[in-house]
Amino acid sequence: MKMLSLAIFVVILAVTLGITYWAARRTRTASDFYTAHGNLGPIQNGFALAGDWMSAAAFLGFSGLAALYGMDGSLYAAGALVAFLAILMLVAEPVRNTGRFTLGDVIAFRMQRPQARLAAVLGTVVVSLAYLVPQMAGGAALIKLLLGVPYAISIVVVGVGVGMLVYVVFGGMLATTWVQIIKAVPLLGTATVLVALLLAQFGFDPLAVFAAAEARYGPQLLAPGNYLKHPLDQLSLGLSFAFGTAGLPHVMTRFYTVPDAQAARRSAVWLMFLAGAFFLVTTLIGLGSAALVGQDVIRAADKGGNLALPLLAQYLGGGPGSIGGEIFLAIVVAVAFATILAVVAALTLSTSGAIAHDLYVNVMRGGRVGEREQVKVARIATLAVGAFAILFGLLAQGINVAVLVILAISIAASANFPVIVLSLFWRRFNTAGVVAGMTAGLASSVALAMVGPAFMGADALFPVVNPAIASVPIGFLGAVLGSLLSRRDPVSEAQFDEVIFRANTGLRDDASTGPAHR
Amino acid sequence: MTILSAPARAPAAGASPPPTPRMPDWHARVEAPTFRRLIEAKRRTIGWLLGLSLGFFFLTLLLAGYARPFMSAKAFGALNIGYVLIIGIYLVTWAAALLYMLAAHRSFDPLAAAARDTAMREGTR
Numbered sequence: 001m002k003m004l005s006l007a008i009f010v011v012i013l014a015v016t017l018g019i020t021y022w023a024a025r026r027t028r029t030a031s032d033f034y035t036a037h038g039n040l041g042p043i044q045n046g047f048a049l050a051g052d053w054m055s056a057a058a059f060l061g062f063s064g065l066a067a068l069y070g071m072d073g074s075l076y077a078a079g080a081l082v083a084f085l086a087i088l089m090l091v092a093e094p095v096r097n098t099g100r101f102t103l104g105d106v107i108a109f110r111m112q113r114p115q116a117r118l119a120a121v122l123g124t125v126v127v128s129l130a131y132l133v134p135q136m137a138g139g140a141a142l143i144k145l146l147l148g149v150p151y152a153i154s155i156v157v158v159g160v161g162v163g164m165l166v167y168v169v170f171g172g173m174l175a176t177t178w179v180q181i182i183k184a185v186p187l188l189g190t191a192t193v194l195v196a197l198l199l200a201q202f203g204f205d206p207l208a209v210f211a212a213a214e215a216r217y218g219p220q221l222l223a224p225g226n227y228l229k230h231p232l233d234q235l236s237l238g239l240s241f242a243f244g245t246a247g248l249p250h251v252m253t254r255f256y257t258v259p260d261a262q263a264a265r266r267s268a269v270w271l272m273f274l275a276g277a278f279f280l281v282t283t284l285i286g287l288g289s290a291a292l293v294g295q296d297v298i299r300a301a302d303k304g305g306n307l308a309l310p311l312l313a314q315y316l317g318g319g320p321g322s323i324g325g326e327i328f329l330a331i332v333v334a335v336a337f338a339t340i341l342a343v344v345a346a347l348t349l350s351t352s353g354a355i356a357h358d359l360y361v362n363v364m365r366g367g368r369v370g371e372r373e374q375v376k377v378a379r380i381a382t383l384a385v386g387a388f389a390i391l392f393g394l395l396a397q398g399i400n401v402a403v404l405v406i407l408a409i410s411i412a413a414s415a416n417f418p419v420i421v422l423s424l425f426w427r428r429f430n431t432a433g434v435v436a437g438m439t440a441g442l443a444s445s446v447a448l449a450m451v452g453p454a455f456m457g458a459d460a461l462f463p464v465v466n467p468a469i470a471s472v473p474i475g476f477l478g479a480v481l482g483s484l485l486s487r488r489d490p491v492s493e494a495q496f497d498e499v500i501f502r503a504n505t506g507l508r509d510d511a512s513t514g515p516a517h518r
Numbered sequence: 519m520t521i522l523s524a525p526a527r528a529p530a531a532g533a534s535p536p537p538t539p540r541m542p543d544w545h546a547r548v549e550a551p552t553f554r555r556l557i558e559a560k561r562r563t564i565g566w567l568l569g570l571s572l573g574f575f576f577l578t579l580l581l582a583g584y585a586r587p588f589m590s591a592k593a594f595g596a597l598n599i600g601y602v603l604i605i606g607i608y609l610v611t612w613a614a615a616l617l618y619m620l621a622a623h624r625s626f627d628p629l630a631a632a633a634r635d636t637a638m639r640e641g642t643r
Contacts, residue, residue, distance in 0.1 A: 071589070071600050075582060078607045082575045085611060089564045089618055210596035222598055223590040224582035231583035238579040242572060265622060272615050280608055497544035504556055505630040507637060 008334040040257045044181055046270025049254050051180030053275050054187055055343045056138050057405045059336055064305030066286025067298055069227035073286055075234055077279040079241035088268045091246045093261035094424050094503035103249055104358035110423045110495050113431045117358050119438040123416045124249045124354035130408035132347045136393030139340040177257060179342045186335050195281050197316040198288045209284055212291035236469035244409035247416025250350040261506050285309055352381035407449045414471035415441030418479045424503055427496045430489035436482025441475025552636045556629035563621045571614040578603045
């Protein structure tokens with residue numbers, strides 16, 4: 001049966017690599033590499049965004065949390081949907097209207113100082129790497145557990161890492177976009193089949209699933225606080241999601257693949273419905289798994305509950321050892337693995353983009369770099385990021401994956417989000433504010449997470465798992481104080497008019513005092 | 519693609535600003551009534567939509583932290599109040615997204631187009 005899973009893996013990998021090579025032949029310019037020609041339709045982009053956002057953390061993590069901890073798992077899932085409200089209404093269109101390839105461009109457009117761009121690069125790289133490492137670790141754990149690979153996890157992680165490199169180095173944004181779209185479809189399809197089979201067991205009454213889980217484990221399962229014990233934990237989690245997603249570079253770069261703001265808006269709404277429906281049913285899947293498979297079995301397979309969904313698939317297909325069960329399990333695992341690979345590719349792309357485009361081209365070389373060289377530098381940066389990811393993936397063995405993912409989002413909420421929002425909405429904001437805000441946000445979120453319950457358990461110095469409730473205000477405070485306590489910057493304030501005019505109206509084809517953009 | 523600094527704004531007293539035919543007056547554009555109307559509309563609509571939807575979300579989270587027995591109380595069959603609120607979060611979020619799209623299509627896009635027209639017609643200074 002392991003051979004079957006292996007065979008399905010190979011097929012999916014071959015298909016996605018095929019897409020990658022096809023896309024690679026069409027990638028000539030830096031624009032192609034980063035924005036896939038900038039011509040994607042809203043529905044396609046919506047699917048690509050959904051593919052990105054429905055990562056393994058969602059697919060496996062939310063259903064696992066719901067299976068073991070009930071409502072806290074459902075709150076994680078709901079948060080992931082609400083995450084896009086602020087993006088839709090505050091950030092997606094303005095950023096599309098002003099930037100070129102990366103979030104660093106928005107800030108540079110406003111501030112026109114290398115320190116600002118440098119700070120933006122730092123924020124991007126830290127967040128992306130923090131997000132990348134748990135994906136690698138998750139992929140390795142998945143393969144190790146489900147394929148029964150007897151070798152050390154490290155070899156598996158290397159395999160995942162190498163696979164990811166191939167996608168991005170050769171394909172760029174075009175390839176990863178199509179991979180996301182192509183992957184989103186079987187992901188949603190598999191979830192649909194899974195939910196249908198589950199409901200069939202309960203007479204198509206979703207409430208019966210809740211009742212069954214409660215019957216087996218008592219009403220406490222459905223109550224909040226089983227996982228997020230501190231009363232401020234839930235709120236802090238919500239703050240991370242609500243504001244951190246706008247600061248996730250690998251998600252935000254997907255708004256540059258569409259031709260204009262209206263398309264960006266529509267793709268965000270498509271995403272909210274596609275991924276939202278998916279997140280809604282992870283609760284059903286998790287509780288169904290608890291009721292039918294049992295928490296003991298789930299925990300035995302993986303302490304964090306990450307295998308609740310695949311185990312349910314196996315059960316509904318006929319149970320362990322049955323042909324139907326093993327086939328369904330193999331399909332689910334292959335889709336989950338493709339999910340991880342695609343997200344890892346997207347992350348590598350945006351991180352290498354920040355390093356190549358923002359750091360090298362703009363800060364180190366003052367913007368004077370030819371197209372061909374830009375693409376070459378981008379690809380070298382990609383290899384470097386991949387190497388780093390493999391190294392830290394090896395070191396991340398045994399660390400709770402969900403903790404690291406939420407940490408990354410909290411960092412984004414505390415460091416990147418305040419800077420982006422203030423760049424777009426506050427006249428008085430200047431480069432000192434960018435640097436101060438970024439520093440305050442990064443330092444506070446990382447430090448508080450390190451001394452929180454996730455890393456220190458019962459001896460934690462900071463009582464809340466998620467630092468957002470403290471570090472987001474600190475990030476904003478740093479940015480505001482940094483601006484107010486330093487000299488006013490006439491350039492930044494003059495640029496503000498151009499920034500808000502362009503951001504709100506989408507005006508183009510006009511002389512600009514900032515870096516040229518398309 | 520070198521990074522330029524913005525030109526100095528204040529001319530010497532008594533002197534007329536040197537003609538820079540290709541440099542738009544962004545300040546004037548931002549002060550134009552058409553643009554101001556756009557910003558007002560956005561502030562009002564987005565303020566309410568985002569405020570109410572995020573408010574509902576955060577309220578549920580606060581209840582999940584500080585009113586746990588209340589959230590566990592049964593509402594419909596096996597669904598407790600907490601889950602009813604969670605379903606509400608999905609519905610409120612989706613509704614807010616659709617209402618935003620409606621507002622953008624009906625109001626923001628036309629106002630933005632008007633602001634662009636004004637900007638292009640007034641030309642540059």
